[in-house]
Amino acid sequence: MADKKLLLIDGNSVAFRAFYALYRQLESFKNPEGLHTNAIYAFKNMLDVLLKDVKPTHVLVAFDAGKVTFRNKMYDDYKGGRQKTPEELLEQLPYIQEMLHDLGIKTYELKNYEADDIIGTFVNLGETADFKVTVVTGDRDLTQLTSNKTTVMVTKHGVSDLEAYTPEHMKKVNGVTPTEFIDMKALMGDNSDNYPGVTKIGPKTASNLIQKYGSIENLYDHIDDMKKSKRKENLIKDKDKAFLAKKLATIDRNAPVTIGLKDVKRKPVDYKKLRQFYEQMNFRKFLGELNASGEGQDGAEVEKVKYTELDQSNAKKISVKENDTVSFYLEMLGDNYHLAEFVGFALKINEQVYVSRDVSLLQENNLKHLLEDAEINKNVFDLKRTTVGLNRIDVHAHGLNYDMLLASYLVNNENNSNDVGEVCHLYGDYSVKTDLEVYGKGKSEHVPSDDKVLYNHLASKVVAIEKLKPLLLK
Known part of the structure; x- marks a missing residue:
């Protein structure tokens, strides 16, 4: 049904992008109590655009529950090289969630799992229930979720410039299908998530190999047919790394979530709480919009x-x-x-x-x-x-x-x-x-x-x- 639309937002990733979108104005965005508010403000601006463009009937913003997930048990240094999240951003995350609740939008996190896995699971649920699904993230890893029912929007600059990934666009950008993108990541590894792939195999070579073989399983089934080369030696030497990287790169689409589609249906906005929140954050623009709409003034x-x-x-x-x-x-x-x-x-x-x-x-x-x-x-x-x-x-x-x-x-x-x-x-x-x-x-x-x-x-x-x-x- 065309009127069933599910919007899934990668909360941590988008909040990070929102924070740096207004990073130069960091000290200008403070409420009277001294709380930094730039990420909250930019997140709300992006959300307004998304809600207007997508017109979703159901919305979920997924957050990471913590640094340790099942992937750390596979690989100790998973995401180990990342810089510490700025305190000025960390202090804003609970308030972003509070604002979302006031807006009638569900947030969710799951212990031992990443926001990616929550989103992947809800993509499955949405597609099975014949929803049109839109995913919004700053992480290109989620483009593996793209299908004829799911579009993945990736932030390019700030939070307003989005690149829409469809299977066709994925093929154009990476030369592979969304599923093959996981195998491409297995060969090239991921510096951002801090796991290695095969030595000296970058995006272009990885894409060419997967276009030829379809998967790393098929590639290794035919490894003996390859001509002798340094690349072949590296592939054989780093086989275990490649298969580990594939596991780490694969989003879990069957995470043990405790909520369902009915729980993420948009609820009415709590205008009284939202007004109080905007006043607390000193968001004059959003207060003005509330006043212009006549909402939240108790009649x-x-x-x-x-x-x-x-x-x-x-x-x-x-x-x-x-x-x-x-x-x-x-x-x-x-x-x-x-x-x-x-x-x-x-x-x-x-x-x-x-x-x-x-x-x-x-x-x-x-x-x-x-x-x-x-x-x-x-x-x-x-x-x-x-x-x-x-x-x-x-x-x-x-x-x-x-x-x-x-x-x-x-x-x-x-x-x-x-x-x-x-x-x-x-x-x-x-x-x-x-x-x-x-x-x-x-x-x-x-x-x-x-x-x-x-x-x-x-x-x-x-x-x-x-x-x-x-x-x-x-």
Whole structure:
């Protein structure tokens, strides 16, 4: 059945690739407690792409249970030459698993077996049950699992560039079938897994020999027919190594797993836990996506703010007294504030909030005086953007003595945002929607025609600038 799709992910291998994909930003990816988060972040980005492209009904992420497996009993130095896994990656692995559980995705490990063997076993289970199977890994050893029902995706650079191995592609790349690839590995050995093959036989020679003989068993059955050569001597001398290498290279497709296909069916996302997890990791991007989807907010609507709509008549009546608390927000759609479209503004004087789409009202004498008077202190978000925007309508602002954007940058310059809503969410305040939620993005970006939607967004922003000020300053 075409709708039955099984996605199998090599957890350790992909986490390793994810870690090094953002390795240069290692110190930039930390949560407030100092936990490194680069591998978690990159893993989630890759997972989003896979889920979108594969659309699996069943997902399993397999992890290694430990360093010792049945292969170490065959060969003591199996994987012995590998460098120690960085502590900065090790500390992230439990959190990757936690995130997967929150996303409704099953993880599994099996003592004495590698993740490869779990995946190989589930490939068998999936193919038998007529699933379309996709395997994702950074390890080319798993390409032996390729078949007309199973595609193995191997990470090439980082975690986003994947090479799809089918039987046809395997033949094109290695000159052998997926099954013959095991015999090819038997002859050439594997430096990564630290087991030898036959002396001085590399990938090209190994491929040519297996193309000719089909398997190492058949090759050794016909070894006497070979002409005398140094290669023949090495093949005879290293016969035991070749057969051991084949055992080590062969993925166990019948590992004693204690779960089945029904256990890896995708479960609903636990949005409450996922939101808490993203907040803990300080993943502003993923929080923004949750907010944009409306998920994980327990059905709560964004708080409605009381405001007064300004027009030509009531704008002239606004005045400010000494010691009044004033906050101002100018909305422009677009990154280039020298040219961006004006959307509107919000002004808060003490507890009274005013909003309008018409920025020309700010040229009224009393409002212009309010904004230009250096003696009247005003709270804003992004002083530079606000100053440039007002200059465009001949209002030369002074007295802008608190900048929420600058304050949030000083508190955390690695996870800052130019969006009031996103900054608020970083501090657990969800009373403001993100701009992505209200305006959309790219071709779908637009200013809401409904005044209530726009005005509440602007009003909630100007209220938040003032509300979060004590926390950010502290």
